[in-house]
Amino acid sequence: MLVAGLIFAAPALIEGGSAQAKDVVVFAAASLKNALDDAGAAWMRDTSRRVVFSYAASNALAKQIEAGAPADLFFSADLDWMDYLASKNLIRSESRIGLVGNSLVLVAPKGSTIQVALQPGIDLAPILGSRRLAMGHVEAVPAGKYGKAALEHLGAWEGVKDRIAQADNVRAALLLVSRGEAPLGIVYKTDAVSDPNVTIAATFPTGSHPSIVYPVALTRDSTNPDAVSFLAFLRSAQAKPLFEKQGFTVINTAGSGS
Known part of the structure; x- marks a missing residue:
């Protein structure tokens, strides 16, 4: 598993209490690390709230969420693993969005x-x-x-x-x-x-190859209102250049603000 440059917590460590209740916990595909490190720093700077990331392969993270690992957001590198969690009723389908693309x-x-x-x-x-x-x-x-x-x-x-x-x-x-x-x-x-x-x-x-689309969604069990705020930030005009800087194509945005 990759160590985040910002604030990192592996699922087992989060479970053991390294992340505080107010932290937004994001399970994200390893390829998103640079962009999300930047996005997390910007959001924390603007809001004085905290976000922690766990980076790994999407399949590993999806299985950890299925096993009960505490995550507020899942950001997958493909549609299949988001579909997998959706089939288990483990994400909030109304919050799901295909946010960025890659090559x-x-x-x-x-x-x-x-x-x-x-x-x-x-x-x-x-x-x-x-x-x-x-x-x-x-x-x-x-x-x-x-x-x-x-x-x-x-x-x-x-x-x-x-x-x-x-x-x-x-x-x-x-x-x-x-x-x-x-x-x-x-x-x-x-x-x-x-x-x-x-x-x-x-x-x-x-x-x-199939189109490379990265979907993100709130998990079913998330009760942290700050997770909704961070998801909105990821979709904002402010976050768009942070993804583009790393070479992603932004597919969906939803206005500015956090």
Whole structure:
């Protein structure tokens, strides 16, 4: 799990009492870290209220919420895991909104001379050599699922399916490339621009994978009125540039204010 640059509390620690009753507790996809750290700092500065974040893969966070971990907001990297919690009646459906979008890229370590044309028939195996392709877990982590879909669409999956270094979340996959432990990785554009030690080798065609939409919603059991306020802030004109700075596309806003 990633440690937030702002205020961080893992679910087990929150459960044990590290977050006070007044804190807004947000479970968010790892790829949102930079943008949400900035948004949380701005909201706390404006309101003098507190927000704590737990960052991990969306699938892990959804399962933790299902198991009773105390979260006020869930911010997923894909629709499937929000739908999963909705099917369990664990979110407030009326509060749900698809807030931001992202794109999928192929990254290489900084200074790499690898050039890739992501077109139908591409074979990544010769480029990988004896090494592996880093990506999120392809059956659970949203970035991994998008990546597998894109590789299948391009006809490249069969050539690399046994050569995948599967990570617990997208930032962990990014780290493998950033450290030079993998020659290529599939991550979101926002992750790539956040790490100066990687370079974007290619961008996956939009139609090669499902649209990348990040939904956010209040959890069913949240009783914190400040959570409503923070969600409104995330949808505000004030928060929009904080997401755009990290490379997200803002899909929905709801006026200004917090």
